[in-house]
Amino acid sequence: MSVQKRPNGVWRARYRDSGGKEHAKHFKRKIDAQAWLDEVTASVVTGTYVDPGRARVTVEAFFAEWSQRQVWADNTVTAMSLAVRTCSFASISIGDVRRSHVETWVKRMQADGLAASTIRTRVGNVRSVLRGALRDRLISHDPSDGVKLPRIRRAEHAMRIPSPDEVGVVLHAAPEHFRLFIAVCAFAGLRLGEAAALQLGDVHFLKRQLHVARQVQRAVSGQIALSAPKHGSERIVSIADDLSTMIARHADELGVRGREQWLFTGPKGEPPHQNTVGYWWRKTLEHAGVEPFRLHDLRHFYASGLIASGCDVVTVQRALGHAKATTTLDTYGHLWPTAEDRTRAAAGELMRASRGPSRLQAEGGPRL
Template sequence: MASIAKRPDGRWRARYRDDAGKEHAKHFARKVDAQRWLDEVTASILTGQYVDPRAGKVTFGAYATAWQARQMHRTNTQAAVDSALRVHALPRFGDRPIASIRPSEIQQWVQDLSGKLSPATVRVTYQHLRSVFRAAELDRVIARTPCERVTLPRVERPHVEPLPTAVVLAIQAAMPARWAALVTLMAGTGLRPGEAAGLTIDRVDFLRRILRVDRQLLLTRPHTFGPPKTRSSVRSVPLPQVVVDALAAHIAAYPPGEHGLIFTGRHGGPVNRDDVARSFKAAARVAGAPATARLHALRHYYASLLIRHGESVKVVQARLGHASAKETLDTYSHLWPDSEDLTRAAVDEVLGAAADSARTEAAL
């Protein structure tokens, strides 16, 4: 219900009640302005775009905290969202009324982040911020999200150059004995560091030579198991004999720890991935690997082996647990044989052989 009434001071008071029964009022010098305001409010209600004027006064920090509590994020995602908001978004916008934040301020925030973070990290941090504003828009806390037409830094996908086999073997030899088999496992199965660190003996079928990947060891304190990176990361990976032998020798030397963990830390508990990463970096330096080589390079090495031996995109995607073939091609397309060479070879194999046959018959 809406109405306009003239006040004793000569001003016009327009008022209405929203769906919740709350009354909203505003004063105008002219009646025509009061009517225009009511018409705009009525139109927004009819089109589903109405926003309670008082709702936008809630601070960004308060709304973001409530939003986080409602999400059904995986453990790793939850930690990433919390870090992005707590470290980068809340210090800038936490105390501000959420409706007062403008697109230009979001753009300036992105530019400031770009001066100290990598483009990929800036994009991920922005996506978490955008999710909060998008939820506020859907909740009708704000009329429109300020995260529109924001220019983000360009992410240059690194060119993957797989480590040579000799270097991988040299790294394995230079690793602490407790973790040498971890190198063989990752190079021979393509497991991610967290998947390899969280591997338990009940996930390895030595008889059928199959490894089941359905969880990983999370970077939490204390260490806990969590789901793999994505749903498509749940997979079964065939175990080459060299990996079976390496795991069997490792288990004989270092019996499984709590929960049946195959790889453990120096004191027998869950392996500390930071310790392993530091040991790998030192071993890579001894082996003459590039300074940028990290544990993840073993996953790239595994993918390159599959491609070199003629496996299709779909097979490589399945073995690595990628969400899509596009992700696989975006990362490794340059490792497949050049399509132009394949085209030439295919035509030469058929037409070339036919031409040779025709010339032979003509000569006879």
């Protein structure tokens, strides 16, 4: 490292990195040249040194190279690619990305009407890319740190749980081929993609169990894509006798015989894509004449039923296929009775038990 004065009067500061490559910068004043060199020296000592040349790669170019080294499921690849592709600073050199770029992107997504959860997911995915660049020493800090994101409504306010009567009306209004689909979402808690990917072999009729082994993903190049359930939530769900009977009747009426045959099919004989299911659902709601709710709300309906019946957190977690019990509590914690509720119920039981005629009253009152 050195600072030297050039013949033209400009001060040249230079150093060599760990790979032997020389870097230089020119300044009008010696003090500025030395300050820059001191800053570089400090970054080398603290381990935050960044090669200026490597930082010139764009965000999208770095993602294209970095993503090839990541061990991801197909749905993660799709989500990450979408986030980077729609990122407003994807074409900027990664070393030039500032916090203001991220804040502007968040504001634009809000203006476009994206849900708070969607914005948070996309920012989180891009943040993973930036932190990958940080670990690879392309940048010295993560510019997305501390960026304020839109708040997600609390679960108890955002959640719409249909009533049993509403579910019954919708089931009655649904066409025959779609009725069972609604039932496995409402009475087994399956996600849309999981229900769409059910095969006859996934049903164990004697044990009354349903094996959730796969899910339908977004179509890729016109083809239906299948993957493992979300977040590794492959599971066995215990189902009611009536649902088991309903599955058997559905399979018989539609001619589903082989173990690997799909219980539900789209126009091409493949498992139905989410757009197809969405169309069936909208038509069913129109015919039912109920206040609209999402197909995914049937999963909330199922969870609320388990909780109301006294199922503990771990039981509900396993039935829904949540990776962690904290996810279940974050989503449905408000549905479990609180300590105050239990105290109130216990006091009520004491009162009810004390309302009958006492032994003393039956014997004519106390003796003096």
